[in-house]
Amino acid sequence: MADEAATLALGARLATVLRPGMAVWLSGDLGAGKTTLTRGLLRALGHGGRVKSPTYTLVEIYPFSSFNLYHFDLYRFADPVEWEEAGFREYFNPESICLVEWPERAGALLPRPDLEVRLDIEGDGRVARLRAGTEEGRRCVENFLQSVSG
Ligand SMILES: Nc1ncnc2c1ncn2[C@@H]1O[C@H](COP(=O)(O)OP(=O)(O)OP(=O)(O)O)[C@@H](O)[C@H]1O
Numbered sequence: 001m002a003d004e005a006a007t008l009a010l011g012a013r014l015a016t017v018l019r020p021g022m023a024v025w026l027s028g029d030l031g032a033g034k035t036t037l038t039r040g041l042l043r044a045l046g047h048g049g050r051v052k053s054p055t056y057t058l059v060e061i062y063p064f065s066s067f068n069l070y071h072f073d074l075y076r077f078a079d080p081v082e083w084e085e086a087g088f089r090e091y092f093n094p095e096s097i098c099l100v101e102w103p104e105r106a107g108a109l110l111p112r113p114d115l116e117v118r119l120d121i122e123g124d125g126r127v128a129r130l131r132a133g134t135e136e137g138r139r140c141v142e143n144f145l146q147s148v149s150g
Pocket residue numbers: 001002003004005006007028029030031032033034035036037053073101124125126
């Protein structure tokens with residue numbers, strides 16, 4: 001992906017294959033494009049407002065008509081008690097889509113992802129890799145690849 005527009009476009013394309021109930025890990029270094037991809041995805045779903053990085057709030061909530069989208073950034077996550085007290089566990093449910101930046105910071109607190117999107121910086125651009133973690137996720141990747149080739 002040569003530039004920011006390409007990362008936004010990848011997010012938009014992912015928006016067409018994700019379904020409520022899915023959990024997606026966004027992995028990659030600082031500045032790899034995880035929030036940018038989320039922005040493209042949310043815009044494609046019809047969100048017209050800002051997409052802030054949830055660096056300090058840990059999560060931003062985007063309500064849509066038939067599901068909620070939760071955008072986590074766990075970079076500063078430190079306390080498992082906070083996870084329980086904030087009720088984050090309940091955010092992972094059949095009526096929500098969860099996108100999680102820095103999932104490794106929450107370790108075993110997180111359920112297994114349906115899909116992992118790995119972003120890596122290469123030169124001035126980015127490389128994206130998709131990996132399915134569940135059968136749902138596998139179908140998602142299949143649909144994604146079909147949407148690219150067709
Ligand atoms: N494909 C791309 N090529 C070049 N620059 C990009 C690309 N995608 C995104 N960027 C740029 O990378 C910068 C960092 O992006 P972003 O904030 O999305 O990263 P992040 O992975 O969310 O980082 P963090 O871990 O700090 O939250 C932004 O300035 C964005 O415009």
